[in-house]
Amino acid sequence: MSPLTSLLIRGATLPDGTATDLLVDHGVIAERGSGLSQTGSTVIDAAGLQALPGLVDLHTHLREPGFEQSETVLSGSRAAAAGGFTAVHAMANTSPVADTAGVVEQVASLGEQHGYTTVRPVGAVTVGLAGERLSEIGAMAQSRAAVRVFSDDGRCVSDALLMRRALEYVKTFGGVIAQHSQEPRLTEGAQMNEGALSSELGLAGWPAVAEEAIIARDVLLAQHVGARLHVCHLSTAGSVEVIRWAKARGIRVTAEVAPHHLLLDEQLVAGYDARFKVNPPLRRSEDVLALRAALAEGVIDIVATDHAPHPIETKECAWQEASFGMVGLETALSVVQAAVVDSGQMSWADVARVLSGKPAEIGRLSGYDAPFTVGAPANVTLVDPGARRVFGVELLRGKSVNTPYLGRELPGRVVATVHRGVPTVLDGELRTPEEVANHVE
Amino acid sequence: MRHLLSVRDLDRGAAVGILDLAEDMADVATRAVPRLPTLRGRTVANLFFEDSTRTRLSFEAAAKRLSADVITFSAKGSSVSKGESLKDTAQTIAAMGIDAVVLRHPASGAARVLADGQWIDAAVINAGDGMHEHPTQGLLDAFTMRKAVHGTASRGTGLDGLRVTIVGDILHSRVARSNIWLLKTLGASVHLVGPETLLPAGVGAWPVTSGTDLDDALAGKPDVVMMLRVQGERMHAAYFPNEREYSRQWGLDDARLARLAPDTMVMHPGPMNRGLEISSAAADSARSLVLDQVANGVSIRMAVLYLVLSGSEGRGAV
Amino acid sequence: MTARTVLQQADITRALTRIAHEILESNASHDGASSRIVLLGIPTRGVLLARRLGAILEQLAPGAAEVGALDVTMYRDDLARQPTRTPSPSSVPSDGIDGKTVVLVDDVLYSGRTVRAALDALSDLGRPRAVRLAALIDRGHRELPIRADFVGKNLPTSQTQRIYVKLLESDGQDLVAVFDEEDQG
Numbered sequence: 001m002s003p004l005t006s007l008l009i010r011g012a013t014l015p016d017g018t019a020t021d022l023l024v025d026h027g028v029i030a031e032r033g034s035g036l037s038q039t040g041s042t043v044i045d046a047a048g049l050q051a052l053p054g055l056v057d058l059h060t061h062l063r064e065p066g067f068e069q070s071e072t073v074l075s076g077s078r079a080a081a082a083g084g085f086t087a088v089h090a091m092a093n094t095s096p097v098a099d100t101a102g103v104v105e106q107v108a109s110l111g112e113q114h115g116y117t118t119v120r121p122v123g124a125v126t127v128g129l130a131g132e133r134l135s136e137i138g139a140m141a142q143s144r145a146a147v148r149v150f151s152d153d154g155r156c157v158s159d160a161l162l163m164r165r166a167l168e169y170v171k172t173f174g175g176v177i178a179q180h181s182q183e184p185r186l187t188e189g190a191q192m193n194e195g196a197l198s199s200e201l202g203l204a205g206w207p208a209v210a211e212e213a214i215i216a217r218d219v220l221l222a223q224h225v226g227a228r229l230h231v232c233h234l235s236t237a238g239s240v241e242v243i244r245w246a247k248a249r250g251i252r253v254t255a256e257v258a259p260h261h262l263l264l265d266e267q268l269v270a271g272y273d274a275r276f277k278v279n280p281p282l283r284r285s286e287d288v289l290a291l292r293a294a295l296a297e298g299v300i301d302i303v304a305t306d307h308a309p310h311p312i313e314t315k316e317c318a319w320q321e322a323s324f325g326m327v328g329l330e331t332a333l334s335v336v337q338a339a340v341v342d343s344g345q346m347s348w349a350d351v352a353r354v355l356s357g358k359p360a361e362i363g364r365l366s367g368y369d370a371p372f373t374v375g376a377p378a379n380v381t382l383v384d385p386g387a388r389r390v391f392g393v394e395l396l397r398g399k400s401v402n403t404p405y406l407g408r409e410l411p412g413r414v415v416a417t418v419h420r421g422v423p424t425v426l427d428g429e430l431r432t433p434e435e436v437a438n439h440v441e
Numbered sequence: 442m443r444h445l446l447s448v449r450d451l452d453r454g455a456a457v458g459i460l461d462l463a464e465d466m467a468d469v470a471t472r473a474v475p476r477l478p479t480l481r482g483r484t485v486a487n488l489f490f491e492d493s494t495r496t497r498l499s500f501e502a503a504a505k506r507l508s509a510d511v512i513t514f515s516a517k518g519s520s521v522s523k524g525e526s527l528k529d530t531a532q533t534i535a536a537m538g539i540d541a542v543v544l545r546h547p548a549s550g551a552a553r554v555l556a557d558g559q560w561i562d563a564a565v566i567n568a569g570d571g572m573h574e575h576p577t578q579g580l581l582d583a584f585t586m587r588k589a590v591h592g593t594a595s596r597g598t599g600l601d602g603l604r605v606t607i608v609g610d611i612l613h614s615r616v617a618r619s620n621i622w623l624l625k626t627l628g629a630s631v632h633l634v635g636p637e638t639l640l641p642a643g644v645g646a647w648p649v650t651s652g653t654d655l656d657d658a659l660a661g662k663p664d665v666v667m668m669l670r671v672q673g674e675r676m677h678a679a680y681f682p683n684e685r686e687y688s689r690q691w692g693l694d695d696a697r698l699a700r701l702a703p704d705t706m707v708m709h710p711g712p713m714n715r716g717l718e719i720s721s722a723a724a725d726s727a728r729s730l731v732l733d734q735v736a737n738g739v740s741i742r743m744a745v746l747y748l749v750l751s752g753s754e755g756r757g758a759v
Numbered sequence: 760m761t762a763r764t765v766l767q768q769a770d771i772t773r774a775l776t777r778i779a780h781e782i783l784e785s786n787a788s789h790d791g792a793s794s795r796i797v798l799l800g801i802p803t804r805g806v807l808l809a810r811r812l813g814a815i816l817e818q819l820a821p822g823a824a825e826v827g828a829l830d831v832t833m834y835r836d837d838l839a840r841q842p843t844r845t846p847s848p849s850s851v852p853s854d855g856i857d858g859k860t861v862v863l864v865d866d867v868l869y870s871g872r873t874v875r876a877a878l879d880a881l882s883d884l885g886r887p888r889a890v891r892l893a894a895l896i897d898r899g900h901r902e903l904p905i906r907a908d909f910v911g912k913n914l915p916t917s918q919t920q921r922i923y924v925k926l927l928e929s930d931g932q933d934l935v936a937v938f939d940e941e942d943q944g
Contacts, residue, residue, distance in 0.1 A: 194643075196643025199642050199643050318554050319550045462846065464848075468849070472883060472884065476883075477833040480838075748843060752844075
């Protein structure tokens with residue numbers, strides 16, 4: 001297929017429930033309506049499929065440079081495309097850390113070359129994620145990577161003064177600080193949610209207050225300096241209440257939840273299977289329900305995967321020796337469907353908002369504000385919501401297999417992903433790097 | 442019994458069965474030849490990722506009394522100390538044809554991970570995993586209490602109605618956890634006492650009562666007072682101000698000892714910090730069962746080794 | 760169903776009485792001195808039979824015999840192959856077995872491996888003057904050079920058959936029967 005070949009999507013159901021044909025040509029939505037035709041175009045029969053704007057992940061670990069045994073920009077991009085994502089934000093905790101213009105430009109250009117998904121680097125807030133000095137935020141913002149999201153994710157910017165300065169400083173460049181909210185002293189050696197179960201299992205507890213206290217401090221700092229704050233992967237019912245309070249006071253805060261926190265709870269830790277070890281940890285079932293409700297209500301703005309690939313040996317070991325993290329790109333949409341769509345709490349329009357429109361807005365990513373309108377960049381994901389499958393490693397497309405969903409039945413299946421007019425997934429299968437790479441300038 | 446990972450896997454019948462079997466094993470120790478040929482030709486590996494001379498020697502004595510061969514890998518002076526993973530060490534010993542692994546590991550759940558991983562066929566006996574459990578310690582403590590209560594009529598009995606107070610650093614204690622679950626299974630009631638900082642989060646959801654006042658607890662005339670070892674490093678992590686204050690509030694000192702009923706059992710899993718959580722007079726008093734605990738440890742471990750190693754052939758097909 | 764009753768209650772009693780007499784007779788040694796007799800039953804039914812023999816001996820020669828139990832589980836050579844067996848308590852006279860005549864009592868003598876285990880167990884307990892073996896049924900098929908000194912009934916069987924010994928104390932009736940294996944679905 002040449003880059004100029006057009007794509008005709010027939011009979012897709014849009015998030016608002018209407019069915020339409022979409023003609024994709026030269027990377028944009030060229031026509032929209034019923035009974036469209038175009039000679040020479042590739043046709044996708046989308047009857048019964050749900051069309052979503054291309055999904056945008058605000059929280060992805062691509063591991064390159066430095067940890068290529070876990071994931072690379074290419075392998076992570078493929079996992080993203082397979083999961084229906086057309087843009088990911090690559091976290092800064094690589095080696096070297098993404099704290100200079102050089103590193104972020106390299107990561108962005110690798111993404112551009114491979115073409116499976118738009119790769120937007122996240123810049124580190126502090127040099128080396130060390131929490132001591134601000135990194136070159138301005139240089140990264142003004143680089144070709146045009147970084148807008150800054151985060152020390154994996155670590156919390158726990159120093160209150162440094163956090164204040166960071167919030168103030170990024171305003172200059174229209175950026176946002178995405179905070180990994182974890183009070184470090186309260187979570188020294190922490191292994192799982194603190195409570196009766198952690199006590200029983202003899203695992204050091206990660207108390208909810210260690211997250212909630214940082215969020216409370218940060219929203220007050222954001223208010224004080226009039227800056228934008230984004231809260232990564234919030235995981236407790238108490239955090240929801242703090243965000244609700246902050247929003248009611250007009251503080252410019254956005255919040256994200258990871259898919260696994262919408263579906264899995266701490267009881268899964270009981271077998272000491274390290275695939276369930278993640279940071280922040282799986283919480284109580286009450287927290288899971290509160291997070292779902294807050295997402296449906298809009299208190300939580302977005303879902304972001306926190307896709308965290310790890311080599312097998314860091315999970316095949318005793319729990320407290322294992323790494324934190326789960327891969328999530330391939331499963332995010334199915335997990336969201338299982339957690340909040342199939343239960344009727346959220347519509348597909350809501351899904352489009354929390355997995356595409358809103359994360360793009362927070363990341364200042366253009367081209368996602370008016371999806372499916374003629375002239376808009378053609379970032380489209382087609383899902384078969386009626387499909388059900390037992391999840392297995394063969395469905396993963398990244399380099400690592402640390403998924404908590406093995407053997408679990410999940411609904412929904414990504415049938416096609418179109419990134420800037422180029423199909424990256426067709427008939428549920430990833431297209432080859434050669435088919436994808438050459439199409440993107 | 443395939444493995445012994447947690448006392449929670451034992452129902453009352455199984456727990457009483459182990460205690461009864463240990464009675465038989467204890468009889469062996471009194472004979473002219475304190476050795477049984479039962480496990481001749483079987484090999485037990487003591488895999489100690491953490492130093493514990495007492496537990497290791499106790500398992501070694503138990504295995505030898507049953508005529509098993511014993512291989513010991515301990516933290517010092519072996520590959521275990523060089524950061525080798527549990528999986529690699531397990532596969533190494535599996536290649537040597539080991540029938541049972543006695544595992545001591547600083548990580549909670551390590552024994553479970555070893556048993557659930559498909560790396561080895563050997564039976565796994567948890568000899569202490571992090572802050573989680575120390576099942577043979579719980580069993581030997583229950584055995585010691587039962588013997589003290591029922592004497593030679595112990596067989597078949599539980600610990601119904603026995604009131605046990607466990608004092609000290611419950612939070613970090615695998616001994617406390619194994620005792621709590623097993624004592625409940627056997628019908629005893631358990632009361633925990635310690636500073637609020639050393640009582641586990643969510644202890645209210647456990648099938649125990651808890652409090653912070655040792656004198657109150659002792660005034661309730663418990664049948665058993667079990668003192669836990671306090672580790673010096675806890676002080677530096679701000680769990681309590683200093684040893685003097687700890688000892689004054691939660692130590693079994695001579696004054697508290699004098700107030701105990703004459704038949705109150707005083708227990709301690711060892712090693713003791715004399716003068717901190719327990720005074721020398723308390724440790725050496727007639728009420729103290731500390732040395733019985735040590736002796737009974739061998740009998741319990743013989744019983745457990747027998748149970749995991751008998752009927753073990755042909756398991757591959759299961 | 761091809762069950763065949765081979766001993767009824769009266770037959771069992773008769774057999775035990777005869778064995779008791781034989782034990783007494785054999786215990787009188789050539790020099791005229793006799794030693795104390797210890798009847799050690801092998802659990803489960805051997806213990807019950809030892810008690811019955813002890814009661815009969817008590818009638819014939821009061822004080823001549825003591826009764827105990829000898830668990831051989833820990834001495835078996837097939838522990839790994841069989842499902843886990845729970846040992847039964849052993850009980851031996853408080854003054855031991857040294858210098859006494861021990862009569863091992865079992866319900867069925869078959870391969871001889873149980874008796875082999877019992878001999879090993881005995882040697883760890885002390886040094887009897889002599890060890891004898893009494894069995895209610897000897898069904899043949901020995902795998903070791905072991906024979907019984909006192910037998911209630913010799914019962915030639917095929918290896919596919921099973922022998923059931925039921926005793927009043929444990930099973931509510933006295934009965935020995937032979938079953939063909941295929942009936943035991």
